[in-house]
Amino acid sequence: MIEFDHVSKLYKDVKALDDVSFTVEAGSITGFLGPNGAGKSTAMRILVGLSRPTSGSATVLGRPYTELGCPGSQVGVLLDAGAQHPGRTGREILTLSAMLLGLPKSRVCEVLDMVGLAARESRRTVGGYSLGMRQRLGVAHALLGRPKVLVLDEPANGLDPQGIQWMRGLLRNLADSGHTVLLSSHLLHEVERVADRIVMIGRGRVLAQGTVDELGQGRDLEQTFLELTANANRSAA
Numbered sequence: 001m002i003e004f005d006h007v008s009k010l011y012k013d014v015k016a017l018d019d020v021s022f023t024v025e026a027g028s029i030t031g032f033l034g035p036n037g038a039g040k041s042t043a044m045r046i047l048v049g050l051s052r053p054t055s056g057s058a059t060v061l062g063r064p065y066t067e068l069g070c071p072g073s074q075v076g077v078l079l080d081a082g083a084q085h086p087g088r089t090g091r092e093i094l095t096l097s098a099m100l101l102g103l104p105k106s107r108v109c110e111v112l113d114m115v116g117l118a119a120r121e122s123r124r125t126v127g128g129y130s131l132g133m134r135q136r137l138g139v140a141h142a143l144l145g146r147p148k149v150l151v152l153d154e155p156a157n158g159l160d161p162q163g164i165q166w167m168r169g170l171l172r173n174l175a176d177s178g179h180t181v182l183l184s185s186h187l188l189h190e191v192e193r194v195a196d197r198i199v200m201i202g203r204g205r206v207l208a209q210g211t212v213d214e215l216g217q218g219r220d221l222e223q224t225f226l227e228l229t230a231n232a233n234r235s236a237a
């Protein structure tokens with residue numbers, strides 16, 4: 001379970017998050033939506049201890065991330081697929097992390113298989129990977145320690161249609177087997193298909209949350225998103 005409890009974050013005069021509260025239950029996928037600059041990455045970074053909230057708290061499995069024992073085996077995180085070392089091979093990156101987590105090398109082969117990165121590709125340096133391949137590697141990295149919670153920032157970005165279909169199946173299977181998934185994305189139609197619940201933010205504030213049906217009341221997610229974010233911009237102007 002993931003819980004944001006009245007989280008605010010100020011960067012000097014920028015209010016990146018403003019009193020954000022929501023919960024992601026185990027066994028479900030929550031789509032975290034908002035326009036560019038809405039505060040999604042800031043919230044995820046706070047959740048995994050990379051940034052401190054100005055006020056409020058964010059917890060995973062009932063505790064702040066930094067207080068979890070061996071967080072890598074409890075929470076799988078993909079925040080920036082482009083951040084992987086370009087000079088290392090995909091396999092090296094996973095093997096190093098597996099060693100740190102005390103996992104056998106066989107787990108590296110398992111996750112490479114799960115994300116569909118072929119043995120030949122895994123032996124190439126990441127600098128030569130396409131964005132879609134980096135995303136697959138990032139998901140493999142997040143899954144390595146068999147975590148029960150996944151925090152994924154735009155994991156489908158750069159994936160081809162087959163990759164998006166694969167990602168949908170993977171996340172659905174994980175949620176159905178009891179995992180907690182927080183997924184940010186700009187791919188509204190995709191989120192509509194895969195998410196159990198939606199949290200929509202704009203200008204750092206939660207604009208709406210609930211199931212797609214609760215939010216849309218007959219409209220599709222894109223229409224709801226455009227209306228709510230336009231309203232938020234009007235009230236801020």
Ligand SMILES: Nc1ncnc2c1ncn2[C@@H]1O[C@H](COP(=O)(O)OP(=O)(O)OP(=O)(O)O)[C@@H](O)[C@H]1O
Pocket residue numbers: 011014015016034035036037038039040041042043
């Ligand atoms: N380190 C930082 N210093 C100053 N301001 C920041 C910092 N990180 C984020 N911000 C600001 O906080 C706000 C929220 O940014 P954030 O990256 O969380 O948005 P986002 O919803 O993830 O956007 P995108 O969809 O473009 O990735 C923006 O106004 C951004 O400029």
